Amino acid sequence: MKANLLMKNVDIARTDPKLCKKNTNRILFSIDMDDNQPHSSAPGYIQSKGPSSAHVQHATERFMTVNQGRLARVREGLQPKQQQCFDLLPLLFHINHESLPGYSSRDDVPFGISNYHPSDTVIRLAQSITRGQVGKRVSLTKPALSALYLMGSSGSIGQSTSSDLDIWVCYNSELNDRDIDRLQTKAEQISVWASGFNLEVHFFLMDAHRFSGGEQQSLTGENCGSTQHVLLLDEFYRTVQVLAGNIPAWWLVPTAFESEYRSALDTMAYDGYVNDANTTDFGPIATLPAGEFIGAGMWQIYKAIDSPYKSVLKLILLEIYAREYPAIESLAHQYKSDIYRMKLSLDDLDPYVMLYRRIESYLTERDEMERLALLRRCFYFKVGLNLSKPTRTYNWRRELMDYLLDSWGWTKSTIAHLDNFRAWTIEEVLSERRLLINELTHSYRFLTEFASEHHSTHVMSQRDLLILSRKLHAAFDRRPGKIDFIRIGLDVDLSHEKIRLYERESKQEPGVFLWAAYNRPLDADPSPSPLKYSKGLLETLLWSHLNGLISAHLHIPIYPMQQAITEFEIRMLLASMRQILPTPLPKIDSNSFYHPAILTKVVCFINVGRDPLHYLSARGLQKISARSNSLDFSALRENLVLSIDMVLVNTWGEVVVERFADQDAMTKALKSLINRVNKQTRSGLPIIETVCHNQTRPQAIAKRVKDLFEDALSALCSPMHPKNTRFVFNLSDNCILFQHINRVTNFQTLSDVTELEQHLGHEQAEYSPVVFDRVFQQDQPLMSQLYQTHSANTVNVAFELQTTQATLYLIDEQGSLMRFVQPLHNVATLLSPLLRFLKVTEHRQRSNTDVQLMPQRTIQCHQIVRQKNGLELKRIKLGGLVNKGRFISVQVNVDLSDQGGYDYHVVCNEKEFHSAVLGDNLYNAVASFVLGLRASGQKYPVYITDLALTESVTDSFEFGRDQTRHYVSLKLKLEKRINDAMKRL
Structure with missing residues (x-):
């Protein structure tokens, strides 16, 4: 007898008497009690001992009844326009009409859904969009799609107005790659159209045959890639809602026969109870492989960066499954068993309610009450209802949550505190963050130990593992100088905090002073703990800024002990941070993690709390006006950079502060930056910003550092120059030479230009050009021009004539410089012996080397001519000079x-x-x-x-x-x- 399944509100006391209130669409059950399966632990076939037409009919009707109830809940959570968009989604994949979204002019674009017959209401809705006729019947030899499935939190208590919709678009295996690409384009067009209704829809193209064979896509922001397969199937089966097309074949196989899944379906097909045209088969979940747990765990920790509360729920479920391994009763099996037993309460079958109750039972048995308290907060924040605010509008989600909160014993003040999370104090945020990170750390360690205990290797692809590892590293790595972001998945506003910055001597290292941020005075009772401490003021100030602690403040109380920081400088530093590093920082594209981190921006904060005016006075130099424009610092040749706080921003969203102090601050900072950039696998130089707000010529100092850093990076990190390039600049009276040797760039300090000249004459392992920064080029134009005219495989000779002698400069094929003096009779006798020797030497070197390894060498000759406005290198034609004279x-x-x-x-x-x-x-x-x-x-x-x-x-x-x-x-x-x-x- 056909089962007559109805929505009704009776006999609910068997499962949950408090759930029976006013809602008439909350409970589903059969009035034909002959259909009920005895309450066994492993339900079998309905009304029979084996496959039968009655079993297929009753199982289908029960699942579809729950399916329609869930879809009704999905629509209930949408706005009227969103409901219309939602109702049209199946039709847009079923037909290819030129006036409908997703239309393609190509005749071979895949469309058509098996067993889908749009209602008159949907047709009228489509016609209202096209303002024309939309045919109800579609003539297709074989539809390209088998079904559209909605999965995830949709239709559950976890669905909110901001929730997105995840829809599996199941296509036939016969489609080729070109057809799949066109179907993907159609799906993307429909997704864009839906966004116009403020409805976020993600379509995932799925081939059930390939999926059951274990194939997966690569990892993306919404796709778990190869990190999990059976666990994804578990979530799919317990949350799936059929939007259009075939039912999942999994519905028809009783839980007790899951291990004989293929045989059971084959029998049904052989006897004619089912056929492939009416079902879509993603395969069984008879076993959960041990190798999936570590991959799924890392995926959830990856998702926890943005949604920690939701991930904690799923990580604890993974822990439960792992402890039950190998005899795991999955939530999908529990869900199917309940439907087979006629337990059709939508509230009891709600995926998130089932998830919560499974975890609650597990933690209660283990007496882990602190974790249970965190679990309940995670569940509450995932649901996202403000229950402390009264409302007159009925909502089934609210009513169900009221019941759950009452069973938890939560008070009104507890609920109000959670609802008012935006006003939490920084201590509460940090405390919650520690609990979340501890839970994530616990889950990761547990799953890692599980994998080791069962000698299981993760099933993740190497590429997906690399991407996950990189994002986890970017989010949770706590190396020195890295700014840690206070993320707890809630939009907490911390701008109300009153932050104070104190400089204090380290208790562990006497003589070392640290900067710490507090939200209460140090003399408060009880004494406050530091929120953040670092070796430099800039790092602590930047941490406060990027975490939104000082976004609403113009004045930040600063209490220095050694540094002479002024209120003016603090205000200017804050203004610069807000302009150059505005909050929130740009969202990082997931594609960035396909590659190693690349520096995109470098901000140098110069002389924070240190004025070079005091340094100059201490050295006994002339006293100068702080804002004087008459003093030429380049002429003074003093190093006015006493400290650099270098802020590094990369493509993974990491922000790191490196501090360099004292007289070698600039050279050490430059060395660190050059080596960082040279380790990057892709070309491209970061943007350089410099900030200086001390009282002594801040703009001139900032410009000098910016110019120097840009010149150095261009010379030593750009593919335009060889790896062995040397870079030279002035620092005070010294010359600094940078060069890449033995896989690292280092620098040497040379006392003057004479010593630099000698050093440039050293032999080189390979061709090594010399690049000078723009200031050095002005001070030493001759040396700069000599190297500008030089190139690889060239020997340059330049000479300057005096009365009885000439000074000659030679730069050989490797870039080594020589300066020497020769007696002068005439230009011919000066150059001919040398040029002839260079030619003979080249021939000798070529005779000792493979000709193919030694390109043809060029000899160039220039005369140095000094003029009033500078000097000129005048090219000399060699002509017969080489062979002139005997x-x-x-x-x-x-x-x-x-x-x-x-x-x-x-x-x-x-x-x-x-x-x-x-x-x-x-x-x-x-x-x-x-x-x-x-x-x-x-x-x-x-x-x-x-x-x-x-x-x-x-x-x-x-x-x-x-x-x-x-x-x-x-x-x-x-x-x-x-x-x-x-x-x-």
């Missing part, structure tokens, strides 16, 4: 001696001279021989025309390779000794 051939072979020095073998016009034989008399012998070859006997300079290095000499160099500077340096050294000897003859 010189006596002087070849030198250099080897290592047994004592570690050099042995020289000189060949002059086929005459050989050995230093091993002649010792220091070598130079006299060569000079005398050369003079003998000259008919005039004049003592003009001797030039070495060729020089060779043995392999042992090359190996002795720092990087085990020769470069032009080695040859030229030895050439000049030997020429000087020979020419000096010639003068003495």
Whole structure:
């Protein structure tokens, strides 16, 4: 006999007498008691011992009765316009009408839902939108979709006006990738249309066949990816509501036969009770694999960053399942068993009520009352009803919550306190936050131990695991200097707090002073505990700002002990923070976690509480006016940066403060930043902001630091320059040189330009250009221009003529600099011997190297011409300079001696001279021989025309390779000794 299922309000005392009040759509049960299954722990087939048409009919009708009751509750929670949008969703997937949302001009766009027949009301509603005719019948050989399923909190006590709708769009397995892409586009268009009704709808395209086979999508903001499969199915089955199309096949298999799920369905199909055209099969939940618990736990902790109260509920459920493993009675099984037993109360079958009662029973049995108290707050905040505020409008959610709160023994003051969470004190917020984090930590440790105990590996993909780990790291990692955000999932307004900042000496480290934030005076009774403390004022102030503690205040009481901070400076610091780092910070796109964190913004707060005017006075320098525009600090060459608080903001939403103090603050801050940027895997430089509010030339100091940092990052972190680039700037009287060596960038302090010049002459492992900051370029234009004209695989020679001599500068192919002086007769005799030697040296180096590994080298020559308004490097055409003039051939072979020095073998016009034989008399012998070859006997300079290095000499160099500077340096050294000897003859 067909079951006659009705909505009625009787006989509820069997389950919950207090639930029977005025609501007539709250309780569902069958008046045909012959349909009831005996109250067993594992319900079987309805009215039969095996599959039958009666079982299929009764099971379907019972589930659909609950289904319609839940859908009615969904509609009840929507506004009238939202209800119309909700009612139209199935039709928009069922037909492809040019006037309806989601329309596609392509004829092959998938549409049509199996067994869906839109009502006249829905057709009229669609016609009111199109202002035309919408056909009720759709002629399709085979609909592309099997069903639309609504899942999650919709239709439950957890649904609020702001809740979104999660809908599974189940398509046929025959669709190809192109069809699926077009269906996805259609779903996105419908989702955008629904947002116009203030209805947030997320569509998830699902293939039941692939899902039952274990396939999952990648992790996104709303999709749990590979972190869980069976657990997701558990949630789906206990919350699913059929919007249109086929029923889930899972409804038809009794809980007692879940382990024989496939066999039971096959029997029903074989006997003709069901067919694939009327059901959608996502598979059974006969077992919950141990490997899913750790992945699902991490997913919930990931979700807890934004919704901790909801996640705590689900994490405790995971804990319950894990403790029952392997004999787990899932909530989905309990839900199906209750329906088979005719327990059709919508309140009792409410997914969140079932979840709460399961957890309440578990925690009560374990006597964990503090966790139970947190659980109840989590449940209350998830429901989101303000029950302390009276209302005359009936609401089933409110009535059910009233009953639950009464059973918990909550007082009116308790409820009012929770409803008034926006006015909570900072202590209450921090206390609640600690409880939530402790619970999340407990769950994570428990699930990790469970996985270890059962030797289970998580089933998450490596990509999903990486994304989860990154977001958890960004949210919960507490490394020094990182700003921790007070997040408890509630929109708490802390601007009413009166924050005070105190500087106090550390009790653990005498002589070290810390800054702490309090919301009460230190002399208050009882003595307050610090809300936040750090080594710098800026970090504590920034923490207060980003957490909304001082957003409504213009004056912040500051109590320093050592730092000379002024009220003006504090006000200006706050103004800068609010402008550069406004709250709330931008929401982080989930796609950002697909990549390592990248710095996007760097804000340098300079000289907070430290005025360089006092520093200058302490050094005995001239007294200056704080706001004087006449003092040129670059000319004074004083380092006016005494401290930098560097705020780093990255793509994961992390904010970190690094503090650098004293005279090397700027160089250390720059080093730290450069190394951070160079570790990033993607190109792109962060935005640099600088803030300075002390009384001595703040704008000039801020601009100098900003310019320097931008120049340094461009030189040392940009793909435009080689990794081995050197960067130079002035700091006081010193020159600072930065260079990347052994996978880290470090700096050296050089006393003056002369020492810098010597240092730039050092050999290099690879081509190393030199970039100077803009201030150094103004102070030392020659050196800057010399390197600007230089490039890889080039040897640059520049010369400046004086009366009887010339100063020459040589930058070799590796970027090493040499400066030397040569006697001047004319330009030809000055350049020809050197250029000829450079050519010979290049040929020698190429002969010792694979030609393909040594590109063709270029030699450039410039004359330095000084003018009134600066200097110019005038390019000299080499022309015949290389071969101009005739010189006596002087070849030198250099080897290592047994004592570690050099042995020289000189060949002059086929005459050989050995230093091993002649010792220091070598130079006299060569000079005398050369003079003998000259008919005039004049003592003009001797030039070495060729020089060779043995392999042992090359190996002795720092990087085990020769470069032009080695040859030229030895050439000049030997020429000087020979020419000096010639003068003495």
